[in-house]
Amino acid sequence: MDFDGLFSHFGELTTTGLAQGAIYALVALGYTLVYGVLRLINFAHSEVFISGAFAAIWTWGVLGLNQDSEVSGLGSIVLYLLIAMVVAALASALTATVIERIAYRPLRRHNAPPLAFLITAIGASIAISEAFGIFTRRLPQGVPNLVSNEPLFHIAGTPVRIMEVLIIGAALAMMVGLDIFINRTRLGRGIRAVAQDPDTAALMGVNRDRTILLVFIAGGTMAGVAGMLYDIRIGALTYSVGFLLGLKAFTAAVLGGIGNLRGALLGGLLLGLVENYASGLLGTQWKDFAAFVVLVVLLMFRPTGLLGESLGRARA
């Protein structure tokens, strides 16, 4: 137990934890959206995330950047980031769509038992991550150094880096956008209706399959942006990182209350903080362990999460 380490780096651990937590929160939204509508843990969502992360790296590659390139000039940096973000979001949304069409829709037609969905999801997850692994020869892919690691300003002696501000800001903006989309728009109302009662929604003229697809696309978009942010935060990407990140994002979703959009944000940020504090206290190798302990303790005492399960509804 290294309490000195924890307290002397408390501010630093907090800012990096929040940045990591914002990425968890974005990925957690995908789990929460799909769970809210289909009562299904979209196990393959980690691979939706990883496709976005790879798409961003390859976009930079196509634009002539590699891991050694230094880009100067605010305008071009923002442009590179925006292009990569859009491509990553599209790639992830596409992956999510493909997973929905191939792995889930046929099972819904057969009214398969719930575990069958989970098994195809694992199959899809393994197949996609292995495909990336074979394609990249299982080597880590480098990320161009776009966002500098310089502190932007200090809060009570703790440096706050541009990167952390960027990640948290982008994640918050995406989440506000999603919240407005779900709560204020016509399509969002359809999603909430299907989440509340699929059969009644279908009888009222909501196209169920299209709504479900929309949910996957929305979750995919969030995961794609998360993938791009992950790239610039970590600086390298291996095909197999999606699994653990997906598990943690799921933990974040459960922590906040799965099916609850604002819960995903809260859960993600909390989890990022908890695991960073745990790594300060016990050593970095126990970081992942902490996340898992949170998950088990949570499921034992409050499986509905901090804010409760809901997607615009009171559960029966």
Add this chain to the structure above:
Amino acid sequence: MSGITERIRTFRQAAGDRWRAAPRWVRWAVLAAVIVFFYALPNKEFYQYLGPIPTTESNFGQVLFTVSIYVLLAVGLNVVVGFAGLLDLGYFGFFAVGAYTVAVLTSPSSDIKTLWPWLAVVPIAIALTTVSGVALGTPTLRLRGDYLAIVTLGFAEMIRIAATSSSFLKGQRGFNQIPHPPGHYADGRPIFGVLDPRPYYWLVLTLILLVVFGVRNLTHSRVGRAWVSIREDEDAAQLMGVPTFKFKLWAFAIGAAIGGLAGALYAGKQNFVNSQNFELLNSIIILAAVILGGSGNIVGAIVGGGLVAYLIERFRGIEVFGVELYEFRFLAFGVILIIMMIFRPQGLIPSRRRAAELKDRRKEVIVGG
């Protein structure tokens, strides 16, 4: 196309009906012949007549040992997934617990230096895995099935992380000189040596027979009926007075114990255990094996486990267009899982009751689907 599948289907049905209608002694004779075949299989005098079946790249006896371990694991996982309908994605974690228990208590490189003999540690390993199964199951089995899946998955991954990063479990350096099972031939040579993998295979094969016998009897008992009722409809089972939590925990613990046994056997053969032996994807392979073979059916699980492990080893070292097929094994299993769940969720050799359940569900209508 449909004509062919139809013909295959009627042929299979006819074969199944014939098997069930055959007199008892015929069935016993066929079973005995199959068992004798598998005992004879690792002998070169026998397998050299089998054409392309023996593997070319590695020692066939060694391959058979690996296959037999997978079969044992598949039989164990089948209790959890097939009979009780609990999705355990971290089954290999129990295998790791079993192997590490043996390693820590017997190896001279372990910190506690107990140096106990292998045989004395096996029951401890099984007991510890059972306890870990109960400890993991108690908080999670009360929850919905998909939470269980995630927690078991996390469990296996955390075992791996603990093995890699804790100094007590030695990480990549691992434990060496784990003792072999005891026993000597008449001339004083040890039966379980380093060079000949066949005795290990025979040992595992014998244990598989014992475990299958035990599991089969369980499934035909009150416990087995409770499992099936839980799998079919947990709420209804609960209303009928089945203590569902207790029986789910039983299934989980029995499955864990079998996994621990397999781990102990593996450690005794391999003589070396480190954190790289327990990749997460192995859990998925065993799940794929059970699903492929036919979950809920012991024969199906055996065939699935054997087939999957054997195919992995058979394709090792074979290249097509300059690409090593072995690289694609996990990709292939991912795809197999999807295809099986969509087109044949009951598996290659289905349990008849399970197939009927799935058929029944298909008839229920979905509004606006």
